[in-house]
Each structure stands twice: as C-alpha cells, then as structure tokens.
Amino acid sequence: MEMFLSIDQASRCTTCAIRHRSICDALSATEILSLNRIARSRVVPAGQMILGEGQARSVFANIVSGVVKLTKTLDDGRQHIIGLLFASDFLGRAYRAENPYFAEAATDVELCVFPTAGFERLLAEHPGLEHRLFQYTLTELDACQEWMLLLARKKAEERVASFLLMIAKRVPNMECSRVERRDEVHFVLPLSRAEISDCLGLTIETVSRQITRLKTRGVIELVNYREILIPDLARLQEAAYDAPAKVPSPKARRSVPAED
Amino acid sequence: MEMFLSIDQASRCTTCAIRHRSICDALSATEILSLNRIARSRVVPAGQMILGEGQARSVFANIVSGVVKLTKTLDDGRQHIIGLLFASDFLGRAYRAENPYFAEAATDVELCVFPTAGFERLLAEHPGLEHRLFQYTLTELDACQEWMLLLARKKAEERVASFLLMIAKRVPNMECSRVERRDEVHFVLPLSRAEISDCLGLTIETVSRQITRLKTRGVIELVNYREILIPDLARLQEAAYDAPAKVPSPKARRSVPAED
DNA sequence: CGAATTGTTGAATATTCTCAACAGAGGTGG
DNA sequence: CCACCTCTGTTGAGAATATTCAACAATTCG
Incomplete structure (x- = not known):
C-alpha cells in the first residue's frame, strides 16, 4: 500500500496536465521532487470556499482544472472579483499572515495543494522556485494593472x-x-x-x-x-477596444524624454 | 578626482535617506556594495518622462524623493494612472522586454538609477535582492487589487x-x-x-x-x-469607506468552508 | 411538474460626464 | 508693480450612462 502511494506520487508530476504551464515549469528535478513530496490533490465543488478573506495563513495551490474566483468585499456588501484563476495558475499569497482576499471555486476545481509551512520552507530553500513564483507574480501584476484601465476608463x-x-x-x-x-x-x-x-x-x-x-x-x-x-x-x-499600447499620450503635459 | 568619486560612492548608501525603507533594506553588505557600484543618481524635473510605454528595456530605480506617476493609455486618449511611486518605492519591471506603462515625474524627483543589464545580472547573482524585490512586488499587487475595488465599486x-x-x-x-x-x-x-x-x-x-x-x-x-x-x-x-475586511460575504452563494 | 434560481427587459432615477462659462493663481514683460 | 496671458480649478446646465426597482421569462433542480 505504501508502495503504491509512492509510485502514484512519483508519477503525479510526470502525468500532470499543467506540468509545463504552471510554476512547476522550469523547476529542476530536485525542486519538482521536493514540491511533489508535500503536494496533495484536492477536488473542490463549484461554489465552495477555498480560502477566507483575512483568514490566518494562506493556502498554496496550483489550479489543475476549473476556475477559481478571488473576491474582495466592502462591508456593506459591495464586492468585486479581483481575479480569476484558470488551469495552470497559482493560488496563494506568500509571506503574509493574513490572506488579502476570498477564494472560491467558480466551477468544479481540481487543485494541487501545498501546505503553507512546507511550501514557504521550499521557497526559502530553492531560489529557482521563488524565482518562478516571482515571475508569475509580475505577470499577475501586469494583468491587474491592465484590468484597472478597464475599470477606470x-x-x-x-x-x-x-x-x-x-x-x-x-x-x-x-x-x-x-x-x-x-x-x-x-x-x-x-x-x-x-x-x-x-x-x-x-x-x-x-x-x-x-x-x-x-x-x-x-x-x-x-x-x-x-x-x-x-x-x-x-x-x-x-x-473591447483592446488596442495595443501606443506612443506616450496625445497631449502629454510637456513630456520630454529624459536623457542626461 | 577618482579618489573623491570613490569616497562619494562609498558614502552614498550610508547617508541615503531611504536606505532602510527601500528594497535596499534587508540586503547584505555585499549586495549593497554591488548595487552601489552600478547605481547612479539622477534628478528629473516635474513633468518629464522617465520611461516610455512599450519602450524597449525597462529602467530600474529607487525613488529617493518626489512622486512618480505610472500611466496607461488607450489609443483614443483615455488614460489611467495605474500607480504612484513615493520615496523608497521601486520603479521598473524586471524580466520583460517591453515596459508595460509610462512613467513620468509628477513632482521634481530624485532617483537612484540602476542600469538595466547590470541590475538584472545582480538579481540573478543575489537571491537576497530578488527576494526583497519579490516581496515589494507582492505588496504592489495587494495595493493594486485594493485599488481595483475602489474603481469597481x-x-x-x-x-x-x-x-x-x-x-x-x-x-x-x-x-x-x-x-x-x-x-x-x-x-x-x-x-x-x-x-x-x-x-x-x-x-x-x-x-x-x-x-x-x-x-x-x-x-x-x-x-x-x-x-x-x-x-x-x-x-x-x-x-472613504475605508473599512477593514470582514467575513466572506453577506449572501455568498452556498459558501461552505472546504475541509477534507 | 412545480419551485427556486438565473437571466432579461422596461421605466424611472441617480450618478457621472460633457460642454461651457468663469474665477483664481502664476508667470512674463512693459 | 501691474496689466495681461495662460493654465488650473470651479461651477452650472443639460445629456449620457449606468443603477434601481419591478415584472416577467427561461433554466435548473428536486
């Protein structure tokens, strides 16, 4: 039995559908193995909460399939979905005691969950993993800024x-x-x-x-x-007015390229 | 002359006003020294462009004083300020060929500029620096998500x-x-x-x-x-309705904490 | 099949925007 | 030092956009 579990664990990553799109991509064999060792599969039905807003300690997970929505709520009930996570996206806010949003399964979701403490330890031990997560976070920030333009204008x-x-x-x-x-x-x-x-x-x-x-x-x-x-x-x-970025601005206030 | 420059460089970080609030905080002596070696001070007058949108290669800099605004523009002229940078904030998008926004001095600004190539090399060599920048980026993402709620609701x-x-x-x-x-x-x-x-x-x-x-x-x-x-x-x-985050949501659609 | 949920449509209302006029602040030159 | 000009900010009126409230239709679930 123990044997079967081991084989199952070992093969999990090699057969993983999102292996080469998720943060696991570009990790070394050692790093993958370390991650695999603490990973755990979990299925969450549509509508179920994954992570509470302000909840102590975050949860870390790769989205294997399905869609997760991240929401923020004003206490009179007004709310906003600050992000959607799809297959291969990563869920979780590292280095923060309180989770800043509320995560819920929008559809049935398959997750590859990493325990908080274990994941943060791996992050500290494997710069490659942190580097990958950093790049993912930068892409998330780009998307967030793009979305702000939508909401504002x-x-x-x-x-x-x-x-x-x-x-x-x-x-x-x-x-x-x-x-x-x-x-x-x-x-x-x-x-x-x-x-x-x-x-x-x-x-x-x-x-x-x-x-x-x-x-x-x-x-x-x-x-x-x-x-x-x-x-x-x-x-x-x-x-959608999804136009590519253009020159600075039509009537920028005395914008001169700053050379020195 | 060379001598004076050296002394000036060596003292720059020790006398720096933002030394302990910027990404330079929590760096080792070696890391600070490496950064200092490639850093260059620059003053940008109010209204002047620092970084063009879509401009090839980013620029990296600490804001020493003043306020920098980051804008995105739709090509019919509608625009949005996606972020403001204050003293001790960091400017620049690592690991990306094209800069995703347009940076301009809102007030007179003092920068501590790091050349692109040199900075990215240091990032690769010093995990401590990358770790610090990662944390800074996470905080930026939090702020961005908070601002989305403002714009949306x-x-x-x-x-x-x-x-x-x-x-x-x-x-x-x-x-x-x-x-x-x-x-x-x-x-x-x-x-x-x-x-x-x-x-x-x-x-x-x-x-x-x-x-x-x-x-x-x-x-x-x-x-x-x-x-x-x-x-x-x-x-x-x-x-401002700047209320602290509360329990999940007033009428969440069958939100049950997911235990397993 | 019937109830509950989710989505659509209409009418009235509220909020924000647009256009326009004007007022105050700051800078320049006589 | 003041007249003049420009730029920035304020205010008003009317128009556009999105919201609210309400009724109804379609879909889903038991």
Whole structure:
C-alpha cells in the first residue's frame, strides 16, 4: 500500500496536465521532487470556499482544472472579483499572515495543494522556485494593472466585450470548449451574470443588456445563457477596444524624454 | 578626482535617506556594495518622462524623493494612472522586454538609477535582492487589487476621500508636509486635478465637485488649491469607506468552508 | 411538474460626464 | 508693480450612462 502511494506520487508530476504551464515549469528535478513530496490533490465543488478573506495563513495551490474566483468585499456588501484563476495558475499569497482576499471555486476545481509551512520552507530553500513564483507574480501584476484601465476608463459594452475576450483566450484550452475554425471560438462561461458584473464593476442588469446588445450586433451568438459562440474574434476585439499600447499620450503635459 | 568619486560612492548608501525603507533594506553588505557600484543618481524635473510605454528595456530605480506617476493609455486618449511611486518605492519591471506603462515625474524627483543589464545580472547573482524585490512586488499587487475595488465599486466621493487618505498616509513622511497634532494632517497634493481624476477613473469636474463637497462638509480644509488640511483623519476614513475586511460575504452563494 | 434560481427587459432615477462659462493663481514683460 | 496671458480649478446646465426597482421569462433542480 505504501508502495503504491509512492509510485502514484512519483508519477503525479510526470502525468500532470499543467506540468509545463504552471510554476512547476522550469523547476529542476530536485525542486519538482521536493514540491511533489508535500503536494496533495484536492477536488473542490463549484461554489465552495477555498480560502477566507483575512483568514490566518494562506493556502498554496496550483489550479489543475476549473476556475477559481478571488473576491474582495466592502462591508456593506459591495464586492468585486479581483481575479480569476484558470488551469495552470497559482493560488496563494506568500509571506503574509493574513490572506488579502476570498477564494472560491467558480466551477468544479481540481487543485494541487501545498501546505503553507512546507511550501514557504521550499521557497526559502530553492531560489529557482521563488524565482518562478516571482515571475508569475509580475505577470499577475501586469494583468491587474491592465484590468484597472478597464475599470477606470472603459464603457459597459467595452468591459463586457473585454471580459468575453479574456475568457475566450483562457478557457478554450480547457475541456469544456474548442476552437472550431480560424477566428471562431466557442466556450462555456464559467461565471454567472452576477459574477461577471462583479468582475466588471457593473450591475447584473447592465451586463445582461450589453450581452444582448453584442448579440444583436452579431458580435457574439448565444447558444444558451452560458454557452457563447464568437464568429469573429477580431470584431469582439474591436468592441473591447483592446488596442495595443501606443506612443506616450496625445497631449502629454510637456513630456520630454529624459536623457542626461 | 577618482579618489573623491570613490569616497562619494562609498558614502552614498550610508547617508541615503531611504536606505532602510527601500528594497535596499534587508540586503547584505555585499549586495549593497554591488548595487552601489552600478547605481547612479539622477534628478528629473516635474513633468518629464522617465520611461516610455512599450519602450524597449525597462529602467530600474529607487525613488529617493518626489512622486512618480505610472500611466496607461488607450489609443483614443483615455488614460489611467495605474500607480504612484513615493520615496523608497521601486520603479521598473524586471524580466520583460517591453515596459508595460509610462512613467513620468509628477513632482521634481530624485532617483537612484540602476542600469538595466547590470541590475538584472545582480538579481540573478543575489537571491537576497530578488527576494526583497519579490516581496515589494507582492505588496504592489495587494495595493493594486485594493485599488481595483475602489474603481469597481466606490462612488465618486468615496474615491476622492480614499485618494486623499492614501496621500495623507504616504506624503507626510516627506519634506513638503508635516503632522501637526494627533489626527491632524497637513500636506501638499503632488498631483493636479487632472491627474487625480486619472487615478480615480473620474473627470476633472467630478473630482473638483467632490473636493468642494468634502470641504463644505468640513472633512477637509483647503489652504489653497494644492494644500490640504485634514482636521480629523477618522472622518476622512469614514468618507472613504475605508473599512477593514470582514467575513466572506453577506449572501455568498452556498459558501461552505472546504475541509477534507 | 412545480419551485427556486438565473437571466432579461422596461421605466424611472441617480450618478457621472460633457460642454461651457468663469474665477483664481502664476508667470512674463512693459 | 501691474496689466495681461495662460493654465488650473470651479461651477452650472443639460445629456449620457449606468443603477434601481419591478415584472416577467427561461433554466435548473428536486
């Protein structure tokens, strides 16, 4: 029995679906082995809490499949989803006693969980692991800053289009969706309208209206409430105002390149 | 001459005002020395660009004094200030060819600049430096997520109050302001109304009206347009709805702590 | 099949934005 | 030192956008 468990553990990483996209990628054989030794699989059904806001000590985990939402709440009930985690993403805030957000399974989720103490010890022992997590965190920060621009400056329709675009980019790698033809994408929304509105800083009704509007304009098609078909990704991108970064600013206040 | 420069370099870190608050804190003597060897002081006048958006290669620097604003721009001119850097903060995105934002001096700024290649080499050689920068990045991410909640869910008045509170917390450590009595704070705004509106996802006019409103209600006093006096920090905090994080959510969708 | 949940739609309302005018502050040159 | 100009900030009125409240439709679950 002990023997079987060992074999199972040893093979876990080699057969792991997210092995080469998660923070485990680019780790040395030793590091993978150390991580594997403390890892534990866990399945969390949709809607179940994974991590409480302000909860003492974080939890660390790779998302193997499914979608996890991270929410922050104002104490009059207003809330916002500050992030969505998909397969291969990493959950957990290192070096902090209190977890700053609330993590919940948006769909059924498979996790590869690492105990807090053990993980932080490995982080200290293996600079390679910390380096990888640092890079992941930088990417997360980039995404967060990009999302701030959406919340601060985009109109409701652009926000909804941006959201669908983001989902279209991340979900198709998963079992529940598929790319059919070039530029045509088909997927199942992992979130309800209420959750989408919490991502976008809008109300349920506004999200619903904008989805209807995009449908009427032919930018998207609704197979059913949760299932969406995008005939032409470029048109959605246009609606999202997902334009590449450009020169500094149109009328920057005396912005001169600073040489010295 | 060479001699004088050496002495100057050697003393730079020991006399540095931000030495124990910046990423240089918690570095070993060797690490500090290595950093010092490649560092260069630079003064940037208010309004001048430090780093272009999409510019090839980043620049790395500690902010010694002054305020730097980081902006992102949509190509129709809509823009947002994704972050403000104050004394002791770190500027620069490691491990990325293109800089994701545009950095500009909001006030006159003193920087301690590290050349790109040299800094990244030190990061690779000294895990202690990378560890410190990682921690700094995590704090930045926390702040970014907190700000998203503001952009997504707070009303104009709460946003303006939150902004003033943030400034009150960070600026008083600087030369241009001072704490006078318990709970009374007095400072000079480092940003114009236009810049404040770009931080908050509002228009200039809305910011102006909300400042007037806070003044009328006695929450703040305006010495002049740029100089603000906060008689009671607690009242401002109330107006900002800056409430501590609470239990998960008021009507969470079947949120049950997941034990296994 | 019926109840509960989730999503849509409409009408009225609230908030913020836009456009426009004006006021105050700061700088320049006579 | 003041007149003048520019830039920044304020204020008002009307318009646009998103929210709230309410009814209803579709979907899901037991």
